[in-house]
Amino acid sequence: MSECIFCKIAAGEIPANVVYQSDEMIAFLDIAPVAPVHIVVIPKKHFANVSELSVESDLSAKMLKVMAELGDQNCQTGYRLVFNTGDDGGQTVFHVHGHVLGQRALQWPPG
Ligand code: AMP
Numbered sequence: 415m416s417e418c419i420f421c422k423i424a425a426g427e428i429p430a431n432v433v434y435q436s437d438e439m440i441a442f443l444d445i446a447p448v449a450p451v452h453i454v455v456i457p458k459k460h461f462a463n464v465s466e467l468s469v470e471s472d473l474s475a476k477m478l479k480v481m482a483e484l485g486d487q488n489c490q491t492g493y494r495l496v497f498n499t500g501d502d503g504g505q506t507v508f509h510v511h512g513h514v515l516g517q518r519a520l521q522w523p524p525g
């Protein structure tokens with residue numbers, strides 16, 4: 415997807431503060447963090463949203479594992495894993511991504 419900003423990050427075409435990388439995934443610091451820890455995890459392959467990604471069960475499981483490990487490593491008192499999906503879900507980048515949020519008390523329910 416030539417115009418997708420997260421495909422460009424995955425390809426190294428635009429810079430990001432990368433905190434984890436494998437053949438299939440990359441994780442980087444969110445450019446506009448909403449918590450002291452705010453990491454974005456993406457598959458390098460383009461899927462528009464979590465619904466499309468979910469068909470790939472092996473990759474979905476690997477992504478969940480990476481997100482949990484990043485939360486465990488960076489957030490001593492708990493964290494939240496979020497997949498914003500569609501307009502009402504607040505999705506602004508249509509390349510599936512998980513947010514790892516923590517290091518502050520997070521409100522529930524979300525706004
Ligand atoms: P969402 O609103 O769930 O689609 O999340 C998209 C996230 O990507 C937002 O939290 C943005 O701050 C973040 N974001 C957008 N562009 C970049 C970028 N170039 N580098 C890092 N994070 C970005």
Ligand code: ZN
Binds near residue numbers: 509
């Ligand atoms: Zn993409």
